[in-house]
Amino acid sequence: MPLIKEHYLYGGAIFADPHPYIVSTVLGSCVAVCLYDPVNRMGGINHYQLDLWNGTGLASPKFGNIAIQKLFEKMLKMGSRQSDLQAKIFGGASVIGNSQNLFQIGERNCEIAFSMLKELNIPIIASDVGGNHGRKIKFNTETGIVLMKYVNKK
Amino acid sequence: MQHISDDFLLQELKRRFEENNRTIAELNEVKEKLLIINQKLSDSEALKSNFLSNIRNEINNPLTAILGIAQYLMGNNKIDTKTVSEMTRMIYAEAFNLDFQLRTIFAAAEIEAGEVYLHISKVDITELILRTVQSFKHIALKKQVEIKCDINLPEQQGQPFLFTTDSEKIHLIFSNLLSNAIEYGQTSDKIDIKVRLQNNNLCISVKDYGIGIDKADHEKIFDRFVQLDHGLTKAHQGHGLGLSVVKNTIEFLEGTLTLESEKNKGCHFLVSIPEAQALDNDESFSLDANEELF
Numbered sequence: 001m002p003l004i005k006e007h008y009l010y011g012g013a014i015f016a017d018p019h020p021y022i023v024s025t026v027l028g029s030c031v032a033v034c035l036y037d038p039v040n041r042m043g044g045i046n047h048y049q050l051d052l053w054n055g056t057g058l059a060s061p062k063f064g065n066i067a068i069q070k071l072f073e074k075m076l077k078m079g080s081r082q083s084d085l086q087a088k089i090f091g092g093a094s095v096i097g098n099s100q101n102l103f104q105i106g107e108r109n110c111e112i113a114f115s116m117l118k119e120l121n122i123p124i125i126a127s128d129v130g131g132n133h134g135r136k137i138k139f140n141t142e143t144g145i146v147l148m149k150y151v152n153k154k
Numbered sequence: 155m156q157h158i159s160d161d162f163l164l165q166e167l168k169r170r171f172e173e174n175n176r177t178i179a180e181l182n183e184v185k186e187k188l189l190i191i192n193q194k195l196s197d198s199e200a201l202k203s204n205f206l207s208n209i210r211n212e213i214n215n216p217l218t219a220i221l222g223i224a225q226y227l228m229g230n231n232k233i234d235t236k237t238v239s240e241m242t243r244m245i246y247a248e249a250f251n252l253d254f255q256l257r258t259i260f261a262a263a264e265i266e267a268g269e270v271y272l273h274i275s276k277v278d279i280t281e282l283i284l285r286t287v288q289s290f291k292h293i294a295l296k297k298q299v300e301i302k303c304d305i306n307l308p309e310q311q312g313q314p315f316l317f318t319t320d321s322e323k324i325h326l327i328f329s330n331l332l333s334n335a336i337e338y339g340q341t342s343d344k345i346d347i348k349v350r351l352q353n354n355n356l357c358i359s360v361k362d363y364g365i366g367i368d369k370a371d372h373e374k375i376f377d378r379f380v381q382l383d384h385g386l387t388k389a390h391q392g393h394g395l396g397l398s399v400v401k402n403t404i405e406f407l408e409g410t411l412t413l414e415s416e417k418n419k420g421c422h423f424l425v426s427i428p429e430a431q432a433l434d435n436d437e438s439f440s441l442d443a444n445e446e447l448f
Contacts (some may be wrong), residue, residue, distance in 0.1 A: 055191060062405075070268055148446050
């Protein structure tokens with residue numbers, strides 16, 4: 001069996017590639033949206049820390065509204081059809097000891113994912129969000145399968 | 155039908171009115187916030203569309219100079235060595251500037267596209283800092299600014315100090331801070347660089363004694379395309395991307411950036427970066443109860 005390539009996704013980055021990859025990332029209050037195209041058997045994933053870009057700093061994908069839009073555009077650019085795409089959402093925990101906790105950032109991060117995907121008409125076929133634990137996920141971009149376990153990090 | 159007393163009715167009406175008023179007040183508050191954000195977003199977009207004309211000078215001027223000097227050198231075969239070496243130095247200075255500006259612009263584009271990847275390795279920080287300072291020497295010389303370097307890192311058994319991080323990112327951060335210090339610190343004649351290891355964090359401090367930044371503008375300078383002096387009277391080079399790139403890159407390395415500055419009292423940027431963890435990429439998921447498949 002050929003070895004599948006691995007990629008570690010940092011917060012604020014996006015990964016989408018037509019070739020099979022195992023993309024892993026660790027989420028606290030951050031959220032990762034995995035988009036999978038079962039027709040072309042490929043996928044992409046983002047990892048954002050805040051929900052909305054408010055015009056300060058760079059318009060980077062550390063903000064949900066930018067990260068989701070950019071990931072979606074990347075999938076289309078790779079040849080996916082919007083109607084084929086499926087989504088999985090992870091993260092958005094309210095991790096204790098995190099000062100951002102006060103602003104329910106995890107919850108808001110999830111909300112933007114659900115609302116934007118609804119607007120884009122992309123079905124959310126699985127999600128595991130909220131709670132008090134961080135998550136580590138591994139997304140197989142060829143099969144669309146996500147392995148997840150809870151961690152005490154972030 | 156249940157009988158309702160007038161008193162009860164009045165109270166209920168009052169309660170509902172109050173609730174309504176509260177909701178309206180809250181809505182107004184949200185609306186105001188939206189208006190502010192809207193303004194900010196359209197400002198930012200306007201700045202972005204001005205970007206090309208903004209960077210025109212930054213890119214065009216060095217390029218024109220390089221072409222001009224090279225053309226002169228090509229068309230003249232009777233130039234003495236001294237002139238040739240002087241002109242080569244000019245070409246180098248212009249090309250260096252162009253290279254530096256473009257690196258920052260590309261870094262900003264990569265950050266906005268979500269395509270920042272870290273390349274973690276063991277980095278000889280002392281060598282990196284000195285090499286960067288050396289590469290900016292010609293600009294400092296021109297502006298008559300002396301760069302004082304004070305690097306005090308623990309040696310490891312006679313070996314140079316190595317820090318696990320992304321060397322290119324550290325270079326990007328440091329060169330932008332240094333370039334700013336030279337550009338905006340020129341009313342005085344020195345820049346102080348201090349590099350230390352504090353609580354296992356790499357601390358780089360860049361201090362100039364120039365025009366400084368008003369406290370009210372401290373947040374603003376990290377926005378993209380923002381330079382505090384702009385328009386036709388703009389006295390400083392640059393495209394206003396440097397500090398926003400610096401801030402975002404430091405965030406990627408999970409570090410912090412502190413700014414101490416007041417108008418006319420110089421600028422002190424302090425970067426603190428934790429050592430990067432070796433990625434536990436090959437740690438596979440154990441088949442414990444905790445694991446789930448989606």
